[in-house]
Amino acid sequence: MTGNLVIKLAGAAGALLLMSACATSNGPDVSADTGSSNAGQQAQGVVPGSQEDLEQNAGHRVFFAYDQYTLTAQAQSTLGRQAAWLKEYPETKILVAGNCDERGTREYNLALGARRAEAARAYLVSLGVDGSRITTVSYGKERPLDPRSTEEAWSLNRNATTTITGAGA
Amino acid sequence: MKKQLTIFLTILLFAAAPFAGASARVQIDITQGNVEPMPIAVPEFITADGASPEIGRDITGVVMADLDRSGLFSVIDQRAYIENLVNVNTRPKFDDWRLINAQVLVVGQVNQLTDGRIEVAMRVWDVYSDEQLGAVSFKTPADNWRRAAHKVADFVYKALTGEDGYFDTRVVFVHETGPKQNRVKRLMIMDQDGANPAPLTDGLNYQVLTPRFSPTQQQITYMAFYEDRPGQVFLFNIETGEQEQLGTFRGMTFAPRFSPDGTQVLMSMERAGNSDIFKMDLATRRLTRLTDQPAIDVSPSMSPDGRRISFTSDRGGTQQIYVMNSDGSDQKRITFGEGRYQTPVWSPRGDLIAFTRSYQGRFYIGVVRPDGSGERLLTESYLDDGPTWAPNGRVLMFYRETSPGAGPSLWSVDLTGRNLRRVRTPGDASDPAWSPLLP
Numbered sequence: 001m002t003g004n005l006v007i008k009l010a011g012a013a014g015a016l017l018l019m020s021a022c023a024t025s026n027g028p029d030v031s032a033d034t035g036s037s038n039a040g041q042q043a044q045g046v047v048p049g050s051q052e053d054l055e056q057n058a059g060h061r062v063f064f065a066y067d068q069y070t071l072t073a074q075a076q077s078t079l080g081r082q083a084a085w086l087k088e089y090p091e092t093k094i095l096v097a098g099n100c101d102e103r104g105t106r107e108y109n110l111a112l113g114a115r116r117a118e119a120a121r122a123y124l125v126s127l128g129v130d131g132s133r134i135t136t137v138s139y140g141k142e143r144p145l146d147p148r149s150t151e152e153a154w155s156l157n158r159n160a161t162t163t164i165t166g167a168g169a
Numbered sequence: 170m171k172k173q174l175t176i177f178l179t180i181l182l183f184a185a186a187p188f189a190g191a192s193a194r195v196q197i198d199i200t201q202g203n204v205e206p207m208p209i210a211v212p213e214f215i216t217a218d219g220a221s222p223e224i225g226r227d228i229t230g231v232v233m234a235d236l237d238r239s240g241l242f243s244v245i246d247q248r249a250y251i252e253n254l255v256n257v258n259t260r261p262k263f264d265d266w267r268l269i270n271a272q273v274l275v276v277g278q279v280n281q282l283t284d285g286r287i288e289v290a291m292r293v294w295d296v297y298s299d300e301q302l303g304a305v306s307f308k309t310p311a312d313n314w315r316r317a318a319h320k321v322a323d324f325v326y327k328a329l330t331g332e333d334g335y336f337d338t339r340v341v342f343v344h345e346t347g348p349k350q351n352r353v354k355r356l357m358i359m360d361q362d363g364a365n366p367a368p369l370t371d372g373l374n375y376q377v378l379t380p381r382f383s384p385t386q387q388q389i390t391y392m393a394f395y396e397d398r399p400g401q402v403f404l405f406n407i408e409t410g411e412q413e414q415l416g417t418f419r420g421m422t423f424a425p426r427f428s429p430d431g432t433q434v435l436m437s438m439e440r441a442g443n444s445d446i447f448k449m450d451l452a453t454r455r456l457t458r459l460t461d462q463p464a465i466d467v468s469p470s471m472s473p474d475g476r477r478i479s480f481t482s483d484r485g486g487t488q489q490i491y492v493m494n495s496d497g498s499d500q501k502r503i504t505f506g507e508g509r510y511q512t513p514v515w516s517p518r519g520d521l522i523a524f525t526r527s528y529q530g531r532f533y534i535g536v537v538r539p540d541g542s543g544e545r546l547l548t549e550s551y552l553d554d555g556p557t558w559a560p561n562g563r564v565l566m567f568y569r570e571t572s573p574g575a576g577p578s579l580w581s582v583d584l585t586g587r588n589l590r591r592v593r594t595p596g597d598a599s600d601p602a603w604s605p606l607l608p
Contacts, residue, residue: 067487095397105511105525105554106378106600107424108481108488110392110400111437111444111465114421118442137399138421138439142376147349149573163397 049089051164058085062120064158067104069115071123075160079120082162083127093133093166096120100141101154113138120160135165206243207329208270209236210296212250214277215257220287224314225279228289231318232275234362235336236325238581239564240588245271257290266296273302275325286310289317293328303328315364316607323606335559336361339604340566341369341380341389341407342579345597356380356391358407361559361603363593369405370412379424379555380405380602384517385431389602390415392423402436404451416454428471429517435459435469435478446480446497459497470515470522471495472539479503479513479522479539490524492539503541512554515539518562521584525554525567534567536584547586551575557603566592568599 046052054060059082062075071079086092098117100109117136125131145161146153211233214225236242252265257278266274277291290306305324309317316337323334344357354376356369370377378400380391387407394400399421404413415422420439427434432451437444446460446469460466464484471478479492485502488509493500504510508528515522521536526546532553535546552570559566566581576597582589592601 097397102552103530104509104527105468107437107468108465108483108511110378110421110423111439111467114439114444115442115465121442136442137397139394140378142352142354142378142394144349 049092049167054082054085054162054164058082060162061159063155064116064160066101066154066158067112068158069098069112069119071119075120076123079123080127083124083129086124086129086133089167091167092164093135095163095165096124096134096136097143097161097163098136098138099143099145099157099159099161101157102141102144102149103154104141106140106142110138110140113140116158116160120162206241207272208245209242209273209275209325210245210250210266210269210271211236211275211277212247212252212254214279214289214291215254216279216281217256218281220279220281224287224311225277228279228314228318228321229277231315231362231364232277232322232325235319235322238362238588238590239326240583240585241326241330242273245269257292261294263294263296263299266294271296273325273329275321277321282308287314287317289314289321291321291324293325315360319360319362332563333561333606335561335564335603335606337607338560339607340557340579340592341382341602341604342568342594342598343377343380343600344368344595345577345599352376354378356389356405357595357598359594366595369407369410379600381426381557382602382604383427383431384429384560384605385427387604388431390425390427390434392425399439402434404434415449416456424468426468426470426514429473429475433471435471437467437469446478448495459493459495460500468512470513472515473517473519477515477539479515481511481513490522490537492522503539504537504544505541506544512556514556514558516558516562517560520562523556523558523565525556534565534582536565545586547582547584548580548589552577553580555600557601559603560605566601566603568601 059078062078096117098113100113117138121134121136144157146156213229216222216225233244237244249269252262254276257276261274274294274296280288282288286308288306288308292304293302295302307317307320319337322336326334338361339358340361341358343354345352345354347353356377357366358369359366376394378392380389382389389405392400392402400423402415402422402425404415422436422438425434425436433448435448438447444465444467446466447456447458449456462484464482466480466482468481469478476495477492478495481488482491488511489502490504490510490513491500491502508526510524510526512525513522522539523536526533526535531549533546534548534553534556537544550569551572553567556565556567564581564583568577569580570577577599579592579594579598579601581592
């Protein structure tokens with residue numbers, strides 16, 4: 001069973017490598033296009049449809065209040081840009097990971113992280129993104145973005161983070 | 170890893186006391202909230218028939234440490250002892266022990282056997298009534314001397330409290346290393362007193378959380394993350410090292426805990442972001458839904474009679490503890506205090522439910538009766554979580570982060586809250602799980 005899992009994951013990683021190899025070989029033309037259509041952006045060298053592109057031009061992370069999973073206006077606007085970006089790259093698949101700060105119990109935070117990931121997923125779907133492109137995961141408080149134990153770190157660590165898991169087009 | 174667990178326990182193998190029948194016996198009442206530690210003398214175990222004095226000293230040290238850590242005994246400094254005992258079968262001079270205010274005297278002897286094993290014989294004496302409270306002897310391989318010592322301490326505990334001890338037990342926990350953003354979390358096992366720590370999983374491609382001991386077997390259940398997939402519940406056989414995922418589910422499965430008879434695992438399962446409580450029959454792998462709420466339902470724990478289940482739910486707005494029948498019926502909230510109540514764990518005695526409470530930035534471990542009455546907080550710190558009961562239901566272990574940024578460590582506390590002790594671990598440790606008494 002463990003063996004199976006490892007093989008599958010290795011397979012997925014291999015696929016990703018292939019994708020990025022393709023993107024790189026087509027790179028120069030495409031990024032020239034992007035450069036002209038997004039004038040003013042310093043996105044030189046950013047591969048369109050890549051994780052970097054998502055982060056720079058849409059935003060890949062939304063934040064939550066303490067013990068909350070409702071989307072703030074700011075989170076909705078970030079997810080709105082994410083949805084638009086995902087429509088530009090309709091073959092792209094994403095993973096939305098829900099995370100929590102360290103000021104809760106381990107088990108409840110696992111459940112809360114799942115809520116946060118689902119809130120982001122459901123909002124993207126409501127904006128027309130095909131739900132089959134989105135998987136979710138909760139890491140609870142186990143994978144903090146900011147290791148410090150401060151209010152600032154905790155507000156960063158209460159998030160739903162979008163990562164590209166498969167590309168295409 | 171797979172140490173021989175067999176110790177031949179032969180209670181009253183050698184002559185039981187002809188001194189019985191005196192008046193009131195010395196007894197510790199651990200049901201009282203307020204216990205004065207009982208002064209006890211534990212002279213170095215006598216060695217005979219070629220047993221090395223070193224093994225006598227080592228066993229004595231472990232017995233003394235167990236008794237001291239329980240908080241029920243205050244071990245009198247050996248330098249104060251007057252009588253020099255030379256044989257476990259000789260009646261002590263009680264005047265000599267009364268003089269140093271001992272109430273209880275433990276006399277032990279280690280004999281080397283011709284087959285290579287050792288025999289550990291001991292008597293427990295009530296110094297005030299000159300009465301023997303019990304006598305016991307164990308035969309065991311010499312390298313198993315630590316377990317023999319724990320069995321001696323358990324025997325003393327039972328002789329004086331009337332209840333089973335918890336010293337011959339082990340603890341599984343999560344050993345944590347590396348930076349917080351990329352923490353390696355692997356399972357380790359050790360003796361209850363921190364001795365013999367050994368890894369159970371390597372933690373290389375997955376993170377392990379919330380292990381729980383089977384109450385009936387050398388088996389644990391836990392949740393693990395493989396790479397970036399939703400966490401899933403696993404079973405782990407400590408004897409064979411065999412590991413098995415408990416079903417494959419699209420959503421996360423987490424917060425597992427065995428039923429008291431070891432035949433079921435209760436857990437939470439997440440579907441479309443919402444967590445509810447299920448139970449899985451281990452023989453058939455059939456899953457039964459127990460709660461169906463749009464709120465978070467998590468951390469199920471079954472009562473020792475198997476009839477009820479406590480759990481955490483935020484259906485009322487914030488996290489509180491609820492109790493339901495084990496078929497999911499009659500769900501009732503039992504905590505109503507300020508702050509959040511989480512991680513309920515039913516005592517193996519059935520009388521109390523331990524929990525984690527958070528309030529105004531502080532965390533507490535507390536206990537409450539299953540009907541919600543008699544809440545008492547036992548600990549307080551920056552972060553206390555993950556309570557686990559000693560098999561006799563008299564001591565709790567949990568993990569603590571003492572201050573912001575401090576790594577987690579294991580602690581134990583008794584039901585008075587006064588006997589708070591750090592538990593020795595190799596490095597950062599969290600999520601302790603206490604085993605049943607070893608066979």
